[in-house]
Amino acid sequence: MPTRERKLHLLVINQFFWPDMAPTGQLLMDVTRAVEGEQSRTTAICGAPDYAASDTTSAPPVRILRSRLVRFSHHAVGRILSYGSFLFGAVWNGFRVRKPDVIVTLTTPPLTSVLGRFLKLARGCQHFIWEMDVYPDIAIDLGVLRSDSIFTAVIGALADWSRRNCDGIIALGDDMKARLIARGIPEHKIHVAENWADGEEITPQPFADGPLTIHYSGNLGLAHDVGTIMGAMKQLGNRPEYHFVFAGGGARRQRVESFCSENGIANVSFRPYVTRAELSRSLGESHLGLVTQISATCGSLVPSKTYGIMAAGRPMLFIGPRDSTPARIIDRFACGWRVEPGEVQSVVSILERLAADRCAIYTAGANSRTAFEAHYDRKIGAARVAAILGLQQATPTAEAASDLTKAIPQSN
Numbered sequence: 001m002p003t004r005e006r007k008l009h010l011l012v013i014n015q016f017f018w019p020d021m022a023p024t025g026q027l028l029m030d031v032t033r034a035v036e037g038e039q040s041r042t043t044a045i046c047g048a049p050d051y052a053a054s055d056t057t058s059a060p061p062v063r064i065l066r067s068r069l070v071r072f073s074h075h076a077v078g079r080i081l082s083y084g085s086f087l088f089g090a091v092w093n094g095f096r097v098r099k100p101d102v103i104v105t106l107t108t109p110p111l112t113s114v115l116g117r118f119l120k121l122a123r124g125c126q127h128f129i130w131e132m133d134v135y136p137d138i139a140i141d142l143g144v145l146r147s148d149s150i151f152t153a154v155i156g157a158l159a160d161w162s163r164r165n166c167d168g169i170i171a172l173g174d175d176m177k178a179r180l181i182a183r184g185i186p187e188h189k190i191h192v193a194e195n196w197a198d199g200e201e202i203t204p205q206p207f208a209d210g211p212l213t214i215h216y217s218g219n220l221g222l223a224h225d226v227g228t229i230m231g232a233m234k235q236l237g238n239r240p241e242y243h244f245v246f247a248g249g250g251a252r253r254q255r256v257e258s259f260c261s262e263n264g265i266a267n268v269s270f271r272p273y274v275t276r277a278e279l280s281r282s283l284g285e286s287h288l289g290l291v292t293q294i295s296a297t298c299g300s301l302v303p304s305k306t307y308g309i310m311a312a313g314r315p316m317l318f319i320g321p322r323d324s325t326p327a328r329i330i331d332r333f334a335c336g337w338r339v340e341p342g343e344v345q346s347v348v349s350i351l352e353r354l355a356a357d358r359c360a361i362y363t364a365g366a367n368s369r370t371a372f373e374a375h376y377d378r379k380i381g382a383a384r385v386a387a388i389l390g391l392q393q394a395t396p397t398a399e400a401a402s403d404l405t406k407a408i409p410q411s412n
Helices: 023-035 076-096 112-123 137-141 150-164 174-182 227-236 253-262 276-284 305-311 325-333 344-356 358-375 378-389 398-407
Strands: 008-013 040-046 063-066 102-105 126-130 168-171 190-192 212-219 242-249 268-271 288-292 316-319 336-339
Touching: 008 023, 008 076, 008 112, 023 040, 023 378, 040 076, 076 112, 102 112, 112 126, 112 150, 126 150, 126 378, 137 150, 168 174, 168 378, 174 190, 174 325, 212 276, 212 305, 212 344, 227 242, 227 253, 227 288, 227 344, 242 253, 253 268, 276 305, 288 305, 305 316, 305 325, 305 358, 316 325, 316 344, 325 336, 325 358, 336 344, 336 358, 344 358
Parallel strands: 008 040, 008 102, 040 063, 102 126, 126 168, 168 190, 212 242, 212 288, 242 268, 288 316, 316 336
Antiparallel strands: none
């Protein structure tokens, strides 16, 4: 009888996974769905689903090992306790599962890559780091850690030790790649694979009549600039030709709500997170998708909400640094408008111009969906990551072949 070929065993480690709606968990789920099949099987080590809203889609074909003693919290102390308890359980699960061929660690919590490095040493497998945020840079950028502290130096040394000794690093953009190189990570280890959205779940909806609707979707956290859009909202007052929507949550959400209440701004709606199934409808209510990023975080993170907006066929209003990934996408595909954080009058001028010229919105929105279909749809994005990991994956669209080729590791 012919010998049955052994499946490759992929082990992924991240605190968030299905059915959590955290972006990192959703992206990881898309990859595991793409690679699971005749040639490979996947095990996911994750925490309990308590980040935000739950994904209502069917469970991915993955063995899920949950590791949690302390419930996840968006507050600092609770977050640290949750991170620690997850890592404790992840160590236990990581050494008791069947030997993996490939390990992928994400960056929730920070230093999960160190666990990946130890598993690589102990079990003789490949290890890839998927950098969703660059630590400790992001914590320094947000003022959480001091750049000159011993604690920060230790975190940086551990993170860079795992980076230098892994088999490859997935960066979310050229700006993130530059950050890693600045930390002394060899360039040949770093492979750029931008994030994506699901173009079957999120589809363009007809633009509605009525006020110009500016829509922010998802987490509004410490890395997101809110002062600029609040200044523009105040300057525009309650003019009926504008409406602002904030759907989601996050550390800065309450600040925006309080600001609107204190200044009597009524042309604004605050809504909870929406499920993945509801996201297309929610994004389709807008004329402009709002993305913000404080300048200090350029390269230490990449806003993932960019790709959902593009899938919805909506242009972006990006308030953030020139060298960031969303800014480069806008420049490359003419799919939105960018202003520097703090330039309130520039935002007001753009919104006034677009309120009077909806054709510019429709054109940029069409450009956005066209670029999305060619470069950032789920199958194309998952193929980029699968190629870096060396896992078999169906061929992406012909137009995206050049992007996939760039993602495949080259021999030195």
